[in-house]
Amino acid sequence: MPNIKIPSPLRYYTGGQAEAEVQGETVAAALDDFIARFPDLRQHLFNGQGELRPFVNLFLNSEDVRHLQGLDTPLQPGDRLMIVPSVALTRPS
Numbered sequence: 001m002p003n004i005k006i007p008s009p010l011r012y013y014t015g016g017q018a019e020a021e022v023q024g025e026t027v028a029a030a031l032d033d034f035i036a037r038f039p040d041l042r043q044h045l046f047n048g049q050g051e052l053r054p055f056v057n058l059f060l061n062s063e064d065v066r067h068l069q070g071l072d073t074p075l076q077p078g079d080r081l082m083i084v085p086s087v088a089l090t091r092p093s
Helices: 008-014 027-037 039-045
Strands: 003-005 019-021 056-060 080-085
Touching (some): 008 039, 027 039, 027 080
Antiparallel strands (some): 003 019
16 A cells, blocks of 8 residues: 655644555545545645645655656555655745
């Protein structure tokens, strides 16, 4: 079964879990399973059209899914999805 690594800022919505096993043969199906278990995360990960928000990066193992087949990317048992929120850094004035 694939699993999803959950970044610290989103663990509030998963009861503190750092990882969750998910079911699904594609990234989309795995995310559907994940959101079904943690519905409060939907608004943080997806926009109103059901697309990943632009500041949410999703990696399958070490590859950005946007450079694979997007949410249609197939999953294998043992695959690891990682949610990586974008971080904006500013220089002190």
